[in-house]
Amino acid sequence: MKQTEVLIVCDKDMLPHYAQPGDAGADLRSSETLTIEAGQRALVRTGISIALQDGFVGLVHPRSGLAVKHGITVLNAPGTVDAGYRGEIMVTLLNTSDVAFNISVGDRIAQLLIQEVYRARFVQVDDLPGSDRGQNGFGSTGVA
Numbered sequence: 001m002k003q004t005e006v007l008i009v010c011d012k013d014m015l016p017h018y019a020q021p022g023d024a025g026a027d028l029r030s031s032e033t034l035t036i037e038a039g040q041r042a043l044v045r046t047g048i049s050i051a052l053q054d055g056f057v058g059l060v061h062p063r064s065g066l067a068v069k070h071g072i073t074v075l076n077a078p079g080t081v082d083a084g085y086r087g088e089i090m091v092t093l094l095n096t097s098d099v100a101f102n103i104s105v106g107d108r109i110a111q112l113l114i115q116e117v118y119r120a121r122f123v124q125v126d127d128l129p130g131s132d133r134g135q136n137g138f139g140s141t142g143v144a
Contacts, residue, residue, distance in 0.1 A: 004056055006114060010048035016112050025061055025111025028091060030103045036095040041075055044091045044109055052083040052114065059113045060091055066109070071097030074110055081112075 008015065016026035031047030052058060058081030066072040075092040091110045095101045103109065133140065 004053055004114060006058075007051040008048055009050075010046075013106060014047040016048070025113045027063075027108040028060065028089065028110045028112050029105075030107045030109045031105060033104050034102075036072070036093055036101045036103065038095055038098045038100055041092060041094045044093050044103065046089045046091060046109075049086055049088050050081065051086060052081070054083050055117055056083055057081065057115055057117045058089070059115060060089070061111045061113060063108060063111055070101050071095060072101055072109075078113070079110075083117075 011031070014029050014031055016028055018026050028046050028048070031045045034042060034044065036042045050058060060074055060077070060079035060081065062072070062074040062077050073094050073096060075094040079091065081089055089112070093103075093109060
C-alpha cells in the first residue's frame with residue numbers, strides 16, 4: 001500500500017480515521033451540531049484543514065450507511081480538496097429523505113480519500129479519432 005504524508009490541523013477528536021484495515025476512505029466528523037430538514041442541504045464543518053503534496057487530491061465521498069439508512073449524501077460527490085487549498089474542509093450534505101436529520105459533534109458524516117492526480121495535456125485538434133461508441137450518448141450502451 002502506497003502512503004503519502006498529509007499535514008493536518010485539527011482537534012485530536014476530529015482526526016480522520018480509517019475504521020478498518022484496508023479501508024480506502026477515512027471518516028470525516030462533524031465539528032458542529034445541526035439539523036438538516038427533509039429535502040434540504042447544509043454545509044457542515046469538520047474542524048480540519050490539510051496540506052496535500054502537489055500531485056495529490058482529497059476526495060470527499062458519502063458514507064453508504066448514512067445514504068441507505070437516512071437518505072443523507074454528499075451533494076457534489078465527490079467533493080474535491082485541491083493540494084493548494086488550506087481552508088477548513090466542509091461537506092455539503094443533502095437530506096433526500098422526508099424527515100429531518102440531526103447531526104451532533106463527532107458524528108461521522110463523510111469519507112476522505114487521498115489519491116494521486118494525473119494532469120492532462122489538452123491538445124486542440126480539428127477532428128477526433130473514431131471509436132466503436134462514436135457520438136452516442138446517455139443510454140446508448142443498452143439496458144442492464
